[in-house]
Amino acid sequence: MFKIIKRGKKSSKGDAVEPPIPSSLPNAPVDHASRIATSAVASQHVTLANATPDPSVVEVLPLLKEVALSERHVLFIRKLQICCVQFDFSDTVKCARQKEIKRQTLTELIDLVQSGSCKMNEIMQEELVRMISTNLFRCLPPASHENTGSEGIEEEDDMYLDPSWPHLQLVYELLLRYVMSTEMDTKVAKRYLDHSFVLKLLDLFDSEDPREREYLKTILHRIYGKFMVHRPFIRNGINNVFYRFIFETERHNGIGELLEILGSVINGFALPMKEEHKLFLVRALIPLHKPKCVSAYHHQLSYCITQFVEKDYRLADIVIRGLLKYWPITNCGKEVLFLNELEEVLEGTQPAEFQRCLVPLFKQLGRSINSPHFQVVSVTKNVHINELSLAGTRINLVLIDCIRLSLLPLLVG
Numbered sequence: 001m002f003k004i005i006k007r008g009k010k011s012s013k014g015d016a017v018e019p020p021i022p023s024s025l026p027n028a029p030v031d032h033a034s035r036i037a038t039s040a041v042a043s044q045h046v047t048l049a050n051a052t053p054d055p056s057v058v059e060v061l062p063l064l065k066e067v068a069l070s071e072r073h074v075l076f077i078r079k080l081q082i083c084c085v086q087f088d089f090s091d092t093v094k095c096a097r098q099k100e101i102k103r104q105t106l107t108e109l110i111d112l113v114q115s116g117s118c119k120m121n122e123i124m125q126e127e128l129v130r131m132i133s134t135n136l137f138r139c140l141p142p143a144s145h146e147n148t149g150s151e152g153i154e155e156e157d158d159m160y161l162d163p164s165w166p167h168l169q170l171v172y173e174l175l176l177r178y179v180m181s182t183e184m185d186t187k188v189a190k191r192y193l194d195h196s197f198v199l200k201l202l203d204l205f206d207s208e209d210p211r212e213r214e215y216l217k218t219i220l221h222r223i224y225g226k227f228m229v230h231r232p233f234i235r236n237g238i239n240n241v242f243y244r245f246i247f248e249t250e251r252h253n254g255i256g257e258l259l260e261i262l263g264s265v266i267n268g269f270a271l272p273m274k275e276e277h278k279l280f281l282v283r284a285l286i287p288l289h290k291p292k293c294v295s296a297y298h299h300q301l302s303y304c305i306t307q308f309v310e311k312d313y314r315l316a317d318i319v320i321r322g323l324l325k326y327w328p329i330t331n332c333g334k335e336v337l338f339l340n341e342l343e344e345v346l347e348g349t350q351p352a353e354f355q356r357c358l359v360p361l362f363k364q365l366g367r368s369i370n371s372p373h374f375q376v377v378s379v380t381k382n383v384h385i386n387e388l389s390l391a392g393t394r395i396n397l398v399l400i401d402c403i404r405l406s407l408l409p410l411l412v413g
Helices: 040-044 069-082 096-115 122-136 144-148 165-180 195-204 210-226 228-249 255-267 275-289 292-296 298-311 313-325 332-347 351-356 358-369 374-381 397-412
Strands: 003-006 057-060
Touching: 069 096, 069 122, 096 165, 122 165, 122 195, 165 210, 195 210, 195 228, 210 228, 210 255, 228 255, 228 275, 255 275, 255 298, 275 298, 275 313, 292 298, 292 332, 298 313, 298 332, 313 332, 313 351, 313 358, 332 374, 351 358, 358 374
Parallel strands: 003 057
Antiparallel strands: none
């Protein structure tokens, strides 16, 4: 059983000691347990920051706004330690009072970080990230397909909703407010929001709860924008997630959200485009057309692909040939998606790139227009001559005639 201890206000301001900001080197580890109080009062009383909380005790502490400014740092850290207590949220009755205290504490911390009324020093930021990590970084429950053996994608009504989400949402909101805070010093924060933290965030993208993935998408995008030093590492981490998904598991719940982040990232690529970005297109994005469940994230994937072509039109030939390489043979629904994406890519294709892939492209269109599936035939016919000839204004008349002669047998067939 968890105990609730009520703690009133301090009788005097001298009883609380603000944890000092370390004067040693920035990368030196901080050992809170080894701190020795220098004041006479601190030597007689163990401060809240240094006290090791009993995991079975949830204290009712005063509100931060009700104590003196000199005491808020210590009280802030004690509240973070209380929020590290874990509960079983599958049972709504068990420890209901303690859960409510933790919920109210998290809400208060969110308001404090958002308002910026209590500037956080390095120790407070370290404790904040530790509390967030304790609550968020956990083993995800077994996926539904592992229990049922199903291959298909779940319907919206059958989505898994984490029973602890009302609690997790507050922790995610606190992390988001911390990352967005103008008071946050990125030089200090990057020591705690480090590569290990980012990797654990990426692991959580496999959560079946769409609400959690939405928060993760927003937070990782903010971290990418604010910490330039982490950008190559984040791109590489996403790349590795894609590799495991494409070549090993073909199961991951967060591919769409990761592609949404990349869509914004690709849009900000500087020109001329770096070779590593082009390799990412060839080795990760184009092979994402291979898995059977491509329909779950095709909209986001298609946006990323077209962004590359709009950034550098010379990539159109690589993209079109990549689509033809992974073109579905028996999956008509998937083929319709490919045809729609092909039409978008062709709109940004220049004459020289179009000529290079013209022969294999029309061979595939010929097979599609002879498909027994009426929708595939209909969509193929919608790839008009004018679109394939790039509107006729940027291509010479000889090439237009070649296109029409090539398309004529298809239309007759």
